Amino acid sequence: MQNITLSLALHSIDHPGNATDHAALLAIKSQLKVPSNWVLSSWNDSIHHCFWEGVKCGRKHKRVTVLDLSSRGLAGTISPFIGNLSFLKIINFYNNSLYGEIPTQLGNLVRLHVLQLFNNTLVGEIPGNISGCVNLRVFFIANNKLEGKLPTGLGALSKLIHFLVHINNLTGPLFDIIQNLTSLVTIAAIENSFTGTIPNSIGRMHNLTILEAGENEFSGTLPTSLFNISSLEVLDFNDNQLHGELLADVGVNIPRLTWFNLAVNNFTGLIPITIQNLTALEVINFLENNFIGNVPFYFGNFHKLNILFLGGNFLKGDINLIDTLVNCSQLRILDLGPNHFSGILPKSVANLSTSLQDLNIGNNLISGKIPEDITNLKNLEMLWIDNCNLTGSIPQDFGKLYKLEQVVLSSNRLEGRIPSSLGNISHLSGLYLDDNVLKESIPPHLGNCQSLLYLNLSQNELNGTLGDELFEGSATFIELYMSHNHLEGSLPLEMGKQNNLVLLGLDNNKFSGIIPDSLGDCSDLQHLFMDGNSFEGNIPSSFASLASLQEIDFSRNNLSGPIPAFFSKFPILYYLNLSYNDFEGRVPTNSVFANVSAVFVTGNSRLCGGIKQLHLPKCIEKIKSSGKKKRIMSHTLKLIIPIVCAFIGVVAISAGLYVASIKKRKTPLLSGLTMGNATMKVSYDMLLKATTGFSSANLLGIGSFGSVFKGILDGKTVAVKVLNLQYRFASKSFMAECNVLRNIRHRNLIGIITACSSIDFQRNDFRALVYEFMPNGSLDKWLHGGDRNMSLAQRVDLAIDVAHAISYLHHDCETPIVHCDLKPSNILLDNDMVAHVGDFGLARFLTQPRHPNQSSTIGIKGTIGYAAPGNNRVIPIYI
Template identity: 35%
Template structure:
């Protein structure tokens, strides 16, 4: 038996031990909490912006502060360590310090939706407990670190919405526990390797909005746990059959890629699939008839913008859970199956732009959940079934561009109370406009270009939400019998109405009555060809929001009201083809946003207002033809720097043509014919490099044709007939390679008619009534050196009448008939008749989606020229035989299409021989495209990197000169500089003559003046973007200079700035810098094809000197600081000097053994 004293001592020892261990544990815990606190304080110190003051006020460095209570911090219950850090949506800016790696118990790290930037520190690899990382929507950049592969417990990796580039590191595929991989919305490239098949626990893979390419690896079929795959907006080319084995997959999105061929049959065997989106690819073939049997849970099927053909599956009704069916912009044919009416869950049905025929089945009316029904752009015929007007949930009905006929039910609004858009243009529907008053939510009503008759019903005034009313080109009129029936008496109720199109209806009302009650919300009012009479009321100025007013082709009389000058938002004023009288009011010059001014074919007299010069930055089209104007042309008109179209023909204008005419650098059409202008044609007209159509016919010009006309390199139509011009036809006109029409008849020209260039295509009619001309027999004129006897005068007269007078009379009659027909169909954008008859392809015009489909064979893969981040480019041939390139945009580009129409038309007016000409655009809600000049020799990138394609030093230098001139024009050719933002070899295209044209300047930003800067989301490409783009989003003309320097380096080295040799510390620019010797350039730097092998001959020396100078120029463009870079003006001048010296050296040998060293300040 133990003694009590011994037991007491043992008890005390045990108590002391427990107390010691507790104290030790507390001490250890205190130490580790301090470590975590230090790590978080270090993070806070690297935060440069905390707009909500969350960390500033909550994270304290005090020792008494409990970090487990800090905002965003979660601690473990047992070990008192930080286990989770969530700083999402706090607007924080800064970098991640390496100290964060001391949070060694961290399991979850979430920093999404902030502005963290820079590279991720290597030290984070020590966080081995991490299961979740979410760095989404920040500004991290560089390559994805390979150290992620060490985080063996990681289940979720979210790096989406950053600026990571390069390929996915192979180490990622070692994360065997990974369930979610989200790398979307970055700038990643390369292919997905087969190693992805090792991530067998993946449930979601998100790689959308990158630049991945190649085939989707078949090993993806090993990932049998996958629920979601998002690969949209990349350049993947093929879906593997093995993907069909993913029997748990619910969502598959591979839209906006370059998939081609037929879909794997196995794809239609994934019984769990609820969403399949393959929008905008090059897939073809048909859809299996039993598709719904194998995809019983499908809710969204989007195959829009592919090449699928054949009939619609007859068993679509078996897709009982279908909610969205989008099959538009394909080649589906046949009729719409009647049993589609059994898709009772469907909310959206898109079948537009196919080749569907037959009638719309009445069974469509049974789709009680349907909200959107779109079938425009097919060949549907027959009656519109009344049942579709009983779908109470329907919001959009779009039936335009078909062959539908019959009439509409009398009161269609009752059954469609939620209808917002009813679109029916370009059909054959007849009868009266029905009562729509119960469809009170209508915002868009377009029934134009049909065969409606009768009155425009006053019940339309009940549609108080209406924004667009389109009734043009019908046979509608206005009932003025009673105020209740007269729609004009209630138009003021339409307070939201922004656009009203009534062109081509015999309204038969006076203008003042029409304008009495119009809503001040109106922005676009089209009333051309409406048989309207009377004077334009001064109260028209009350329509303060008006941007376009078209009253052309009516019977308006009286003066143009001065009050129009108060419509400060007006951009288009079309009053042509009326009987307006009086002076052109000077108040028009107050319309500072005016783009189009059409006052032609009236009875206006007096002078052209000199104040039109006030519209120097806005006016693009001026049409004053066929009036009684009798002044001189005001000198201020030549100050309207951006004008494209001028038509002053058929007036009584006098005086001479000013030397300042040459200031109109971008004008494309100028018609001054049929006036009383005199004097000499100024020689500096040569400055009009973009001039396409010039007519000075039927005036009193005298003297010679200026030889400088040979510099009008864009000229296609030239009419100098019926003047008193003398002297010889300048041989320089042979340089006008695009000239298609020439008329020099009825002058006093003499000497030999040139034979080169376009002259070989002109007939005798181009030179009639110039008795002293001589030339080839085919021109029916005397040979220039002939000893033959003259024919008797009477016989000459007979032959003259037979050959010239009679054909001339016949031609005049035909021309008059053609002009009369054209006037009846004249469009707003075609002010000059000769343009429409001789050169329709030169004019800005709208092109329909249907026309583009036909031009490109339905956007056939064989027409595909290339694709990239913004869309795809196809070759097409328009109905007039002109080859074009059609750039189809990806509509998911955020914010990219808010002002598409306006910006496209603006871009069409930017003209330079080294810029791709924007011919037209097509803009619809779900389709937007630019129509561009086709460049048959492809891109500079193709010439640099395609086998068997080589460019000489001189060719490359010429291309760089062309590019520099284009950028100089964008930067300095306007009062508002235009920044390209994305110059690279793939955006430099070559025509038949290997002349370079810069493309994609439509992505540019318009700046406010000089070398202005703006902060924006950069659109530049990695490797070509200036440092300030990627770091701060700053865009300026100096950024383009940087890109130009990189392109110059690439052109002469044949290496991309993203070449794998530049992945480490050595970048492209540093490599070039280190390669330059004092008087030469190191071997192996420039393209091997350029220098040759004989290093001692003069040719080698001249090439070496030239390349050395070019590289120094490129480096001067690529200075790190924008302020230190040269301007494009300096770049152009220097490049031309280098070229001149090279040509001299090449012609006469290398006279000097030292390079042309350029000094840049």
């Protein structure tokens, strides 16, 4: 070894170029960062550089011809001194962590044949003087972060065979630059941002075998000449902006084609029948285009077919084409949806290749049952048969498909029970059975699916409770949908163990009880839907730790207590629905509560405060008194109480006398409303115009089932009550009010402008009533608004007005009517301060015989235990 080294050292004296190479290599080393001491440890003066690791020299002049530092874990930059290695033929720097730009000095290497820099993090543009590498055969710079346009000098590299620049950020034209490189065998340019069209001159590349140009921005049509390159084996223009129809003879002159990928473009027309000539095809991918018509050939001759993507088009025909795929013994992926294939799902689907891993035939017009023998597909990992019209039950032996990862059977008419054998599939990560007719309880064995992340069982007819086992097992849910079923009972405490839970949908079931504190441990929760149940009690204080929440819906439950202040501290909360519960106290005004389109509190009669747009009453501050102030207040009360008692006595006596006179007359006082308009035909468009598009400026108030707007209809000021039928019991309330208002007329009852049958409302989810407008608002605002005063005489008059109305309802109607929700907010005052009783949404006709010992079957309705602010007990009034 010493003799060889000495000989090389002496030889280098005769060849000064060796010294140049030596210095260049040391300069290259100085800009590299090595992962350990042994890498490039030989690069020192103890031996000649021709014996350094990764360096090879020519035999004649001992100049460096190969520099191979691939897969060494190197970092750092490429030294510009690499351009001094003038005899270099091969540079292999691939599979490292090199960064920085490609040095322009590479253009000095006229002898360079191979440049491989792929799988690094190089940036910047490809040097323009790369054209100096006139002998370059392999240009492989894929999987970096290069950007900018290709230099025009690339088009001068006439000896280039393999051009691989995929997975970069390159832009501008591609084929215009390289169209004259007729020696090219490989073009790999996927995952860039190349633009332009594919020129007809591409047909001159008669040696082209691989053309991969997917995931770019190419436009235009595919030229005829492309399909005359007989050497072509791979054709990939996936995910571009190409359009047009495929030529009828597309499959005539490219018999060696194995990979045909035109997915995610805008191709139209029929799929050419000549494709059946391409019997070497392994991949057909026409996914997500606009192809139409029948598939014009069968697949029995595609013995090498591995992947078939036809989904996302407008293809039609009988789904029995699956029969012809049975002979494709190497088929791994079959995707036929969405399309317009029809017919009954053939049993032959169970006879497809046992190599099949992915089966998607969903979103088609197919019917029938899932074959029991589908368990023959023992390697199946993905199964999609959603949005079809399947019936019958899910095979109970589904658990034999132990490699399943995704099962999507949503939106069918599947019935029966969920197979418990699904709990045996350890790889199952997603199970979607929503929107079917599945019954019985949820199998607790699903909790054993250790990989289960996404479970959607919503919109079925499932019943029973959520067992502890579902949450005690090894399943770690990210999304859990159980909504729109008949599930009942309380929530298990073990649900709080789901630390990865992001979405929980339990809405529209029959759950009851309190919300468990343990849910506060689900710290990743972002979307929580528990509306439409019977939960009660307070929102747990543990929820304060759920700062990731974005959506919360607790509406239509029996929850109570104050609205937690910590909701206003959640930084990304954009939807909070607390409607139709029994929350009480002050509504905050900051954060999410400052956005009227983000927070909903309708149907909580004991709330106050909040922003103006919520139309809640002002909060009454409690005055803290002590000492002398207490004594002063006590003296004040002593004076007020007798006055109040006297007032109540006057009201009671006046009401009694008036009722007595009414009973003698038996003549109801008709409202001053002109009933000639009662048959007036009112349309949705008329109401829309009358209320200026139901604008918030015309909003008078928000009730339990909808909102009331001020409007101008036929020159008359009216109040338009719009009920949202999506609210629970809204439809029932609407019909109740219609039935009552058709049968009553009295000056102290709210007047209706239009009968319910005269409303032509075009929205299926809304209904409307049009009332006489009451300019002085509700009695509630006069009594408790804080800025309005009423004299004693006015209060007595109003009490008499209400007594008239109630007496009329109880005694003078053909069928007695019970209001069921009489309170100050439902007593409206006209321009003359005459009281009118309104809101008959909970009213009932009393059909039982009137007997003092007979109990009523009406039940408790309206505001339970209602007492006006300031009272401490409920005072019943009998007339």
